[in-house]
Amino acid sequence: MRTNTSILMMQLSISIMNCSIMATVDDLDYQYLHVLPPRWTLCWTLAKKKVIWRIYGAQTTEQGNYSVFQVKDVRSMLDEAFLPKMEVPTRWIKSIPIKVNVFAWKLYLDRLPTRSNLSRRNVSLPSLACPLCDHVLEDSSHLFFGCSVAKDIQKLICRWWNLDVHPYESYEDWLSWFKSIRLGSKTKEVLEGVFYVSWWSLWNFRNQFLFASPIPRKDAIFDNIVLRSFYWCVARCNRTLNWVSWLQHPFLIPL
Numbered sequence: 001m002r003t004n005t006s007i008l009m010m011q012l013s014i015s016i017m018n019c020s021i022m023a024t025v026d027d028l029d030y031q032y033l034h035v036l037p038p039r040w041t042l043c044w045t046l047a048k049k050k051v052i053w054r055i056y057g058a059q060t061t062e063q064g065n066y067s068v069f070q071v072k073d074v075r076s077m078l079d080e081a082f083l084p085k086m087e088v089p090t091r092w093i094k095s096i097p098i099k100v101n102v103f104a105w106k107l108y109l110d111r112l113p114t115r116s117n118l119s120r121r122n123v124s125l126p127s128l129a130c131p132l133c134d135h136v137l138e139d140s141s142h143l144f145f146g147c148s149v150a151k152d153i154q155k156l157i158c159r160w161w162n163l164d165v166h167p168y169e170s171y172e173d174w175l176s177w178f179k180s181i182r183l184g185s186k187t188k189e190v191l192e193g194v195f196y197v198s199w200w201s202l203w204n205f206r207n208q209f210l211f212a213s214p215i216p217r218k219d220a221i222f223d224n225i226v227l228r229s230f231y232w233c234v235a236r237c238n239r240t241l242n243w244v245s246w247l248q249h250p251f252l253i254p255l
Ligand SMILES: [Zn+2]
Pocket: 130, 131, 132, 133, 134, 135, 136, 142, 143, 146, 147, 148, 149
């Protein structure tokens, strides 16, 4: 029976950073478990803070003490354990779908499964080179900012939005440049959404280039960016946008 006790304790002991979920077995005797509580205790504690829940005996759900439990404690614990420490606040653009915002966030965190990142996780790959130019290691900075395909798209977006083309090679470069752009806040937010859509479209193009048949056309990427960002903006900004204005001078559209 003592052997079973130690096994149970090992199975239930989980530590996340400085927090812990821990089972303490006081006296494990299955024969009388339902008779005299507490035969065992299960508690979840935040280190140096309060116990956030505790369960006694066999009647766990009825006898648990949830009076000090708060959902925000669990959320804080998980955020502390899993979220990276951010130097800038989350950038969330309402004119584009959640999936594209999440994609841009992953790009910022360098969490996309590029060949460089897969290789770091010991995934065996036939090549680490960028599939679009077959020239340089495929990491996030190259694929979305340094690759010739990415630069062509950047130029087209800048021409479309009447902006000077600025050479940037990474997300940090792009963000620094983007912050320097002088536009109204709402218009600038739409432009940021356009860039997010461009990264999302480029990633889709890269995946189709690798895995789809027939291979997609490179010159269709920009058309897709203009079209998708228009429809998403119309759907989410609660305004009627004029397609011709969107094509010709999106930076002048009143938002
Ligand atoms: Zn490339």
